[in-house]
Amino acid sequence: MRFDSALGLESRKGPLAAAARFVVYGLMVVAFTGPLVGLLVSAFSKTLDPTSFTLWPDEFTLENFVQAGEKNVYLYLLNSFVVVGFGLLLQMLVSVFAAYALARKKFRGMTVVMLLMLATMMLPEEIIAIPLSLVLADLPVLHLNLIGTYAGMILPVGAWGFSILVMTEFMKEVPVELEEAARIDGAGELRIFATIIVPLCRPALGVIGVFGFTMIWDQYLLPLIVATESSMWTLPIALRSLRSDEEVGIGVLLAASLLALLPSIIAFLALQRQFMRGLTSGAVKG
């Protein structure tokens, strides 16, 4: 007898056990992917009202995606990509820089900085939504108004405690000897950082990259507060306005929803190993 699992289901032999397994796992897959498959199928079918949402393909059509163009869906998609592109770049740079200090340097006040980072993760961003809108409208000291600007959607996601901590944990593992050898050869701080530490952390970059992408892509309240003009809407917040259309029914909404879902699903499937690693290294979205 083998002991690969708590219930030992796999070691049960016979057609009955196999059938039971098939049913249970089949139900699981259908339950969790059903709505997503339904969206995929319906977005390419003639969907007139909510009752024509279906798992079974009807008449294949691209009409919904054509109509989506007229409703500015591709502009919203572009906005989303601009925000996620610059946001992720900024977030990863900031994380790598901060992690370098936290993992490779010793200085007074480090514990306090660590605690502050953890505090930002415990603090749900929704709680500060209202005051954040006031701060964004008039940045203290700088007196800039970021409401109605892309920067207003990008800068607030630039620093994320989760990314910094994951990166820090990883950078601690890089052997000190490498760094010292370079230092003896006369390499400066930036050079050591850029040519030794960062390249060795490539796997961790994948982890914070995929988590950061889904985190920024999924932002809702922030663009809702910042994007006052509809021309700046990101796709997730635009969905509400696409709900009903007299000519094509819910087709545009379905096409837009699909476009909003695909990027994070693709990012997840492409970087699945890194994603699971981030998840199980005790990492948690927050």
Added chain:
Amino acid sequence: MTSTVTRAGATTAPPRRRAHRVRWRGPLVAWLFLAPALLLFLYFKFIPMLVGLWKSLFKVQTFLGDEWVGLDNYRTIITDDLFAAAIWHSVVLALGTTIGSLVLGLGLALLIEGPARYLWFVRTAAFLPVVTTMAAVAEVWRIMFHPADNGMLNVIIGWAGVDPQPWLASEHSSLWSIMLMSVWRGTPYDMMIFLAGLVGVDRTLYEAAAVDGASTWRRLRHITLPALRPVFWILFTLAAIRGLRVFVEVYVLTNGGPNNSSEVLMTLIYKLGFQKNELGVASAGGIVLFLATLALTVIVQLMRRRQAS
């Protein structure tokens, strides 16, 4: 998560030889590297937090200037029936979603544990809801919740002989319908973390139990579940906090309706702040939500410690 980080942070780094000529440069370099993160945190986390605390004591008026009202905003919240209902809905939704996802997640993790290749496929497929964009998924569910007889979910429960339900359209079922979707999205996440916990269970204990002739149920009860206890508490805390601050799901599915039956704290705060321009009261609401989150975290930690000792 917190425990892993603090544990790793506590282990002292191996002693480093450092070039003596740059003794002062080390800390300076460190602060320079930290500066972007600290600046962004300061501007977009800490200052807003303080501003929120400060504004919660004022009647905020754009043109007339703010007027100090002390704790009046908090008094408004405590005495307002809408707020009381919203707090209650938030708690019900948070607890229901948390417990539902935990129980289902644990059950599915146990069913799906094992090294077989096809299980990897089932896991990946089941995990997809977690990475999907909330707003888009909620729109899909809103369509599936269509209350007519031929709405998708009504057709499905019809196969089981259940009468069509009004789902989001009724005061009596709106909150439960939102919960259903949240459990759908939360379960795979819990399942994955439980699976990671199951990998860590000592296999020799299973063997020992088999030698002693213990049943599967006893093995589960005395070996597997105790080993998962730390994972359980972490998931519980995180999910409950997430549940309390829920916004997008409710905003998209019902926007608090019908007749405020699914209004939660965040949707109410949002409406007060951005639609009625009651920024002072809305800020106070944010602080209340913050305190609730903090209290919850502390209570769970205390319970955990008591159970451990």
